[in-house]
Amino acid sequence: xxxxxxxxxxxxxxxxxxxxxxxxxxxxxxxxxxxxxxxxxxxxxxxxxxxxxxxxxxxxxxxxxxxxxxxxxxxxxxxxxxxxxxxxxxxxxxxxxxxxxxxxxxxxxxxxxxxxxxxxxxxxxxxx
Numbered sequence: 001x002x003x004x005x006x007x008x009x010x011x012x013x014x015x016x017x018x019x020x021x022x023x024x025x026x027x028x029x030x031x032x033x034x035x036x037x038x039x040x041x042x043x044x045x046x047x048x049x050x051x052x053x054x055x056x057x058x059x060x061x062x063x064x065x066x067x068x069x070x071x072x073x074x075x076x077x078x079x080x081x082x083x084x085x086x087x088x089x090x091x092x093x094x095x096x097x098x099x100x101x102x103x104x105x106x107x108x109x110x111x112x113x114x115x116x117x118x119x120x121x122x123x124x125x126x127x128x
Contacts, residue, residue, distance in 0.1 A: 033057060036122050040115050049110040056103030063096060 033054050042050055070089050074082050111119060 029057070029059065036119070039118050039122055040111070042115075046107075046110045049107040053103045053107035056100045060096070063092065066092070 037050060067089060070085055074085060108116060108119065
């Protein structure tokens with residue numbers, strides 16, 4: 001087998017592995033959200049806020065693809081452009097976190113104190 005063919009096979013295997021890991025992570029996150037929703041025993045009036053929260057919490061494949069592309073570009077760029085790209089990625093991450101945070105706060109405000117306690121307990125366990 002030629003070196004080029006071997007490199008192509010390794011690249012394909014790496015991409016397949018990365019896709020598998022991403023799918024597993026997305027599945028685990030989806031299950032965590034389902035478990036949280038079940039534990040909260042949401043009312044019909046809380047469902048819209050839940051949908052917004054769940055949508056904001058979902059992985060963004062487009063954003064992840066941009067980040068992968070940026071990571072691949074970094075070694076090929078001169079230092080000033082690497083810094084600019086790193087800053088742009090950090091700003092994008094902050095914007096994403098702010099969107100998720102706003103959705104979380106809006107959803108949390110719809111919960112009863114008992115539900116808030118459950119939410120706090122369940123989400124703190126995931127952050128460890």
